Amino acid sequence: MAKPRKPYSISTIRRRVDKKWSIAVRVRAGNKCEVCGLEDARLNAHHVIGRKVQAMGTLRWALQNGVSCCPRCHKYGATSFHVNPPVSMEWFRMNRSDDYTYILFHYTDSLEGKDAAGVREYLLWVESVLDKAIADSACNSTPAVV
Ligand SMILES: [Zn+2]
Numbered sequence: 001m002a003k004p005r006k007p008y009s010i011s012t013i014r015r016r017v018d019k020k021w022s023i024a025v026r027v028r029a030g031n032k033c034e035v036c037g038l039e040d041a042r043l044n045a046h047h048v049i050g051r052k053v054q055a056m057g058t059l060r061w062a063l064q065n066g067v068s069c070c071p072r073c074h075k076y077g078a079t080s081f082h083v084n085p086p087v088s089m090e091w092f093r094m095n096r097s098d099d100y101t102y103i104l105f106h107y108t109d110s111l112e113g114k115d116a117a118g119v120r121e122y123l124l125w126v127e128s129v130l131d132k133a134i135a136d137s138a139c140n141s142t143p144a145v146v
Contacts, residue, residue: 007120010116010119010120010123013120013123013124013127014123016127017061017123017126017127017130018060018061020127020130020131020134021045021060021061021063021066021126021130022044022045022066023045023130023134024063024066024130024133024134024137025045025063025066025067025068026043026045026068027133027134027137027138028063028068028133028137029043029067029068030137031043031068032068033068033069033070033073034067034068034069034095035067035069035070035073035088035091036070036072036073038070038072038073041070041071042070042071043068043069043070044068044069044070044071044074044075045066045067045068045069046066046067046068046069046074046081047059047060047065047066048065048066048067048081048089048092048099048103049065049103049107053107054107054108054110056110056111056112057107057108057109057110057111058106058109058110058111058122058126059103059106059107059109061123061126061130062102062103062106063130063133064096064098064099064102064103064106065099065103067081067092067096069081073088079091
């Protein structure tokens with residue numbers, strides 16, 4: 001009889017969900033920089049509300065909180081999210097107004113107070129949402145011209 005598989009630890013699931021969030025943000029944007037439109041770049045998924053703002057915050061895995069960016073628009077350019085937050089937040093408010101509003105209402109959402117089973121259940125639910133978002137984005141994208 002096969003040995004039952006040990007369940008994945010919460011930190012393993014969290015890492016997997018972090019990766020899927022990043023993929024979902026970039027795929028949703030058609031693998032382009034949402035700010036400058038650059039396609040041929042190593043894209044990053046930027047957290048509008050940073051992961052360190054709230055250790056247990058659930059915006060970490062909300063697609064509303066992600067922007068697909070090239071490195072210049074993410075971290076290095078004069079108007080990038082990291083170098084110039086006021087300018088980039090204004091871009092976000094103007095171009096992603098529904099998500100901006102979502103963030104204003106959800107930035108205190110947290111897993112704080114959930115026990116391990118609750119955290120695991122939440123992460124697995126988020127993972128299923130992200131898997132669906134990735135699959136839907138892949139279906140909706142225009143096939144590459146060959
Ligand atoms: Zn860019």
